[in-house]
Amino acid sequence: MTSLLDDLTETTGNAFETLGLNRMLGAVRVSDRPDLAQFQCNGAMAAAKQAGKNPREIASDVVSELQKSPFIDKLEIAGPGFININVKADTLYKYAIESLSDNLGIDNIGQGAKVIFDYGGPNVAKAMHVGHLRSAIIGEALKRAYNFAGYDAIGDIHLGDWGTQMGMVISELENRHPDWPYFDDSITEFPQESPITLRDLEEIYPAASAACKQDEQRLEQARQATVELQNGRPGYRALWKHMVEVSIEAIKANYARLNVHFELWNGEASVHNLIAPMVQDLKEKKLAVTSDGALVMHVSKDSDSKEIPPLILYKKDGAVMYGTTDLATLLEREKYFQPEKVTYVVDKRQNLHFEQVFRAAKASKITPEKTDLTFIGYGTMNGTDGKPFKTREGGVMKLEDLIKISHEKALQKMNEANITGKFDEAQTNDIAHKVSIAAVKFADLQNHPNSDYVFDLDRMTSFEGKTGPYLLYQAVRINSLLEKADQDDITAHQDNLPEHLVSQEIDLLLHLTQFSENTLGVVKNNSPHVLSDYLYKLAQNFSSFYSNCHIMSEENDVTRQFRLKLCQMTRAQMVAGLNILGIDVPEKM
């Protein structure tokens, strides 16, 4: 069903149209001045400019039309021509109660259209660190929001497993263990068991990376190893397979803890076999040309205000780069899914890279013209000093360390609140886990994806104020309240509205009518912070209502029933909304 705001806009649009004005002027929004009205329409002032009439006069005409609408309670014209609108309480209730229906009253705007989200992007052989958080958290939330809105959205982790970092690690191992069978070309059978563990990799990659950074020859060696890996040298491939398997296990564990899930576990390497034919085709179409020893695709246009460098398909040493694999990945996605939209949730510094890839994909018709390719760049995670985040030791904090710290703080908080005794160990850990993940995720999700933000450990693991745990807390309070009501057999079973509502009840009810546009707002703006903000305000409204309106002791039966309904609606939205954000709600905390 359409939202209250949509229906108000429709009605007001009709009023403008009846007066011979553009119906677009009838856009209604939640009022900036809740002290004056619930909703407002600013169209009269814009209309005045176009029609050359007095805005208040137009507003007055619109108001006369609107008076006919059955759900309008009060209309006022204020200031230069604001139309202030108040809606009857039973109308608010009618819309809010939709949140107890199956899809919480959210329209199916996706109609099953296929959307692929490319996010995550962890690197094989590299420990996952807090820099991987934003892509995972934002990508997962967007995917879920799209699914909730009726799209068929799937996530592809797109592992970084085919680039120079693989050559760095392989050459490092070759330097350290030249006697290993993987480096003997006469050997074709290799051990099943991986010679390296995850712990080894955590030490080897930084060492290899550092060595290549200071020594050009060492880097050249890594590049050579990369080419040979990509060209299929058996020992390298066998070693590579070990590293992928060892890494994926850890990667899966990390994402599982974050409640982030991928439908596709593809990597750069999984499109390797598509590359040669793809490049052959590009050559035949005269799109791929040789330049400075490399094979490139020019993607600049005359209309460009900046210089767009060509997409490099093959480096001069014969290795492919991530542009090549990204292009081949689009080829593969078209082959299997024919998506309506492919969305990348990646660090915004890769903006230019994806501009190149998108242009190459469209120019070569690898991706059809109608397919929407979207780049959602998120901002850098900086330290409190404003520079890209580093720990005191100069490294980046490992993801599992962050999760551990947050988890321990949650346990500590439970101890302080003196509630650990109420749960067994498994329950205690489950609650601490959910609370800690909610804290970490919500700290990110409340920000606009595009903005850089400061990684502040204390803030991320804080449970008070505008935090994930605050939202959980409201849902949990409702749980125990409704449980109690159930025991006392006074559950909400009727839909009557009390004659008089107190301000906390009206505020909450009014807020509850806006779940739909805020959820769809995540899809429209490609930003989960819209919903995060809505849920936070919902929690605030509820908490205020909870403190000021006692329920179990309320003697008026209609009022008590109504308040229980408010609780149910709030909980339904909170649980569904947090689920979209990828945050699980514990039963108790």
Place this chain on the structure above:
RNA sequence: GGUCCCGUAGCUCAACCGGAUAGAGCAACUGCCUUCUAAGCAGUAGGUUGUAGGUUCGAGUCCUACCGGGAUCGCCA
């Protein structure tokens, strides 16, 4: 140097297509646990939205210049 992003309360962030008195949280200060979970509630204080112009009935939002910060500009991802 070219291109792009950002600058909002002491700190961290919001502000939907240009709308009314720019909102939250943290930190600070006042109250409130003998009633449904105080991870809470009620309140106080904190602002020339980087600067200077311009467009407009109306600008944090659009335009211009400047100041300050960041990103990026062919073989890393």
